[in-house]
Amino acid sequence: MLFLQLLLQGLQVGALYALTAAGFALIFGATRIFHFAHGSAFTLAGYTFLFTSQAGWPWYLGGLASVGVATLFGIGIYWFVYRPIQRHEGSFFTVFVAAFGVGIVVQNLVGMFAGRGFASVDTPLSRATEVLPDVYLAQVFWVAIGLSLVLFLLLTLFLTRHHAGVALRALHQNPDLLRAYGLSSTKLSLLAFAVGSALVAPAAMLTAMTSGLNEAIGHHVMLISMAATIVGGVGSLRGAALAGLMLGVAEAVALSFVDTQWAEAVSFLVLFAFIIFRPSGIFGIAQAR
Amino acid sequence: MSGMNSGRRALLGGLAVAPFVGSARAQSAAPYIVGTLFPMSGPNAEYGSVFTAGAALAIQHINADGILRRPVRIQAEDTQALPQQAVVAMNKLVSVDHAHYVLSAFTAVSKAVAPVGDRARTVMVNGGAVGPDLSGLSPYFWNVIPLAHLETQALLPFMIQRGLKRVALVYVDDPLGDAILGILRTSLPAAGGSLVGNFSVPRTAQQFAPVAARIRQTRPDAVYIASFGAQQSQIIKQLRDNGVSQPLVSYSAMNIDSVRNTPEAEGLIFTTQSTDFEGGDAVTRRFATDFKAQHNADPGTYQVNYYNAVRLFGLLAQSLERENAEVNGENLRRVLLAQREFDLVGGKGRFDDLGNMSAALQITEIRGGRLVKIG
Amino acid sequence: MTAYLTNLASLGAIFCILAATLNVAVGYAGIFSVAHAVFFGLGAYAGAQVSLLLVPDALLAMLAAALVSGVLSLCLALPALRVRGEYFVAASLGLQMMAVTLFSEAKTVTGGIGGLTGIPGPRLFGVEVSTLPVALGALAVILLATALLMRSSFGRTLQAIRDAESAAEALGKNVAAAKALAVAFACAGAGVAGALFAMHMQFVNVESFTLDQSVLIMAMVIIGGTGTLWGPLVGAVILLSLPAGLAFLPFIPSTEVGAVQQVIYGLAMTLLMIFRPAGLVGDLSRGKSHA
Structure with missing residues (x-):
């Protein structure tokens, strides 16, 4: 029973990891920018939802505001930080340091204005009840799973049916060709950042309800998204999402074999093992070497 | 200057x-x-x-x-x-x-x-x-x-008297958590109770639902939490959300706003210095x-x-x-x-x-x- | 005032060693490691244990630290030989996160989160000395070694690998050996810095060896300018003195001191990267993408 319980909990967390990882993978796949400030979008979206719900807004308005803030942040950071750096053909690590700086700024501004420490959105949705002997499940489980499935369906439709989505997928393969067809790679990059950042908002809202927020939460989100993108195979949204789900499950299920203090290291052990033994990831086509 | x-x-x-x-x-x-x-x-x-x-x-x-x-x-x-x-x-x-x-x-x-x-x-x-x-x-x-070992000692008779004999411990593995673990291991049995499980969590951990599942398995009468900062509220909320309904007990680090304002912290029992303000x-x-x-x-x-x-x-x-x-x-x-x-x-x-x-x-x-x- | 400045200068020299050695991996060999703090930590624990258990001799502590970090750098060399670019960054991130858990758990060696206390200060041949001259000496030796190495054929091989790995391989260069050696040199250097850090602070715990520390060291190298001898030193001095200098600003309310300092620090990192992407010392025309 413990195993089943841990599996369910892992799936719930994993579904949220999958959303943030897919956002990261979309941005990285389309623009080759290792968006280290992805976690900041998560923090901002989470706190927006927290404030709107404290102000008494209905959840759907708060959700919209939260998606809006995340999207604006994504667009803003591309326009004001990454684009100027890329104009100098800034190296991968220039982008990395700049993004890390943004992460520090966001974390401390949130701390200054939203207060430091733990905050959560109180809802009966997160309160688990016993569904099977010794297996507890909260309604938020179904919300997390359902929401992720719907969003992935929409995202897949967008990327395969809508011309902008198709162009997005083509962007990283051959930007010059796109330009020849009269499509602007800047506009497409903006689109990637907007969609990729918007994807973290639902995960941030659900996290605000379940495990709660603190101003430093973006860090962990970023690490998991990055790990999932690599494990899933760079360039594969499906891989990143699946890997995110897998990391969430691994973290939880590991507890039926090891002591609790090792749970966090499990994700990174998986990551490390993948890089050593299968660097192309689950669905990766392009080999790293 | x-x-x-x-x-x-x-x-x-x-x-x-x-x-x-x-x-x-x-x-x-x-x-x-x-x-x-x-x-x-x-x-x-x-x-x-x-x-x-x-x-x-x-x-x-x-x-x-x-x-x-x-x-x-x-x-x-x-x-x-x-x-x-x-x-x-x-x-x-x-x-x-x-x-x-x-x-x-x-x-x-x-x-x-x-x-x-x-x-x-x-x-x-x-x-x-x-x-x-x-x-x-x-x-x-x-x-x-007063350093923590004194606080935990002071809580033991109270817990036994309330019938909270089987205790599970969630702790950050630092000298503080270590000391509390030591006291629960030695003094709790001496007082007539038992430590039925101890779960060390990293200081940066955010997810405690799986820990909650492990705690439930030990069938405790009470859960002792030895952490500090933002993590405390996270532990409390996630234990409560995930079916741990037993009394939660802790020490003076819980005496901060973010814990008091967490709805799930209702009923939390902890030791502090006694000050009669009125x-x-x-x-x-x-x-x-x-x-x-x-x-x-x-x-x-x-x-x-x-x-x-x-x-x-x-x-x-x-x-x-x-x-x-x-x-x-x-x-x-x-x-x-x-x-x-x-x-x-x-x-x-x-x-x-x-x-x-x-x-x-x-x-x-x-x-x-x-x-x-x-x- | 002197004691304060001496302390800052000692820490400065230690971080200059860290930045300079990381630069060997990043700037010369193109190995972007964000796990430098792991080897800093290994060195610190090794140095501390030597001082605590054997003799409190600075040279011996540094030697032991260099050995431990250098040998264990294989953990980093292994992925470095398998993958490049973002993949390697992720691998080193994974290593960093696992190492923090290990440092917290291996209490007999590291003292866990509680750390090791009462580490004796640095001594040379039985005479108590201040950290600063020892650290400056170590820094000078490491810089000299770096300069000599980079002018040798080994250095040229490394730079060839950084600029075009496949071409270097095709020309018959032993890419694997060169990379492993560069990583070992960088990590051994970080170990030396760790031993100095342990003796200087007289207390170490895992909180000094986290991802944030690794990123800070990385930022020092990037902000100063990769692939230059002096850039990392400039970066280290700037990033260390920035928070120290901000602590003197009189107009920040005391409850927001930390947050305001951190915001300025973060902004400085971002703005520098936007306006000086090749670093302060680096030549802008050389700031082209390597990763």
Whole structure:
């Protein structure tokens, strides 16, 4: 029973990891920018939802505001930080340091204005009840799973049916060709950042309800998204999402074999093992070497 | 430098309303410097603001009463609760600001700065961390907070009496968590209970639902939580959300706003120092009234501790001024060991040879977001 | 004031060693490691244990630290030989996160979160010395070694690998050996810095060896300018003195001191990267993408 319980909990967390990882993978796949400030979008979206719900807004308005803030942040950071750096053909690590700086700024501004420490959105949705002997499940489980499935369906439709989505997928393969067809790679990059950042908002809202927020939460989100993108195979949204789900499950299920203090290291052990033994990831086509 | 100091004075004026209404001579002399080594940013920054509020009120009172010939001011340094930053800050306090007295917090920070203060013979006072290894770090390192092993000991009879015999422990594996684990392993069986499971969690962990599942398996009567900072509320909420309905018990680190304001923390039982704000002595009542007037909230244990730490400085420095001795670490320590007992918030504070203050403990429960004394 | 400045200068020299050695991996060999703090930590624990258990001799402590870090650098060399670019960054991130858990758990060696206390200060041949001259000496030796190495054929091989790995391989260069050696040199250097850090602080715990520390060291190298001898030193001095200098600003309310300092620090990182992407010392025309 413990195993089943841990599996369910892992799936719930994993579904949220999958959303943030897919956002990261979309941005990285389309623009080759290792968006280290992805976690900041998560923090901002989470706190927006927290404030709107404290102000008494209905959840759907708060959700919209939260998606809006995340999207604006994504667009803003591309326009004001990454684009100027890329104009100098800034190296991968220039982008990395700049993004890390943004992460520090966001974390401390949130701390200054939203207060430091733990905050959560109180809802009966997160309160688990016993569904099977010794297996507890909260309604938020179904919300997390359902929401992720719907969003992935929409995202897949967008990327395969809508011309902008198709162009997005083509962007990283051959930007010059796109330009020849009269499509602007800047506009497409903006689109990637907007969609990729918007994807973290639902995960941030659900996290605000379940495990709660603190101003430093973006860090962990970023690490998991990055790990999932690599494990899933760079360039594969499906891989990143699946890997995110897998990391969430691994973290939880590991507890039926090891002591609790090792749970966090499990994700990174998986990551490390993948890089050593299968660097192309689950669905990766392009080999790293 | 003097221009900078006046800038700081203006700032402190805003912070502490009217610090210089004391005697005229207090305004002329260079101020006494009370340095603070608190986390003002990072995940533990909530504590920094809490600690500072207590110290600032004490300084305001000392300056207003004019008990010292020179004014007192705060020199705040941010440690982020990290040892390396703390050592840099401590060195600055000692050799640039020439601090007369330093307030410290957090176990790792305190252990890291203790050698620096020891060499410079600067008194450091901890009112926040409760790791038992903080006792006797240096002759100049004092504690105005009962260390954790005392708190856990005090809780055991209460738990047994309530029938909470099977206890599961969730802890951060630092010296504090280790000490609590040790007590639950040895003293709990002696008192008639048993430790049915212990679950160590990394300090940065965010997900506790799987831990909750493991805890439920041990079928405890109560769950003891030994963590601190933002993580505490996360543990409480996720345990409650994931089917752990047994009583939760803990120690004084729970006495912060974010825990009291977490709805799931209703019914949480933990030990703190006992302070009777209404019926107590004049010192206690004045502290409680003024704190409420300034912050529109009841003071917590940490504010009491850091108020006491600074008040202790005021009392010691007053004795030294009377005998026209220099206010430095050696003399402060000499007076402390000579007097031993001081009128502090919460009653008489008594210090032992190592500079540890003992205080009465009480057991409280969170009811409707407020602390209620239950034992 | 002198004691404060001496302390800052000692820490400065230690971080200069860290930045300079990381630069060997990043700037010369193109190995972007964000796990430098792991080897800093290994060195610190090794140095501390030597001082605590054997003799408190600075040279011996540094030697032991260099050995331990250098040998264990294989953990980093292994992925470095398998993958490049973002993949390697992720691998080193994974290593960093696992190492923090291990440091917290291996209490007999590291003291866990509680750390190791009472580490004796540095001594040379039985005489107590200040950290600063020892650290400056170590820094000078490491810089000299770096300069000599980079002018040798080994250095040219490394730079060829950084600029075009496949081409270097095709020209018959032993890419694997060169990379492993560069990593070992960088990590051994970090170990030396760790031993100095332990003796200087007289207290170490895992909180000094986290991802944030690794990123800070990385930022020092990037902000100063990769692939230059002096750039990392400039970066280290700037990033260390920035928070220390900000601590002197008089107009920040005391409850917001930390947050405001951190915001300025973060902004400085971002703005520098936007306006000086090749670093302060680096030549802008050389700031082209390597990753």
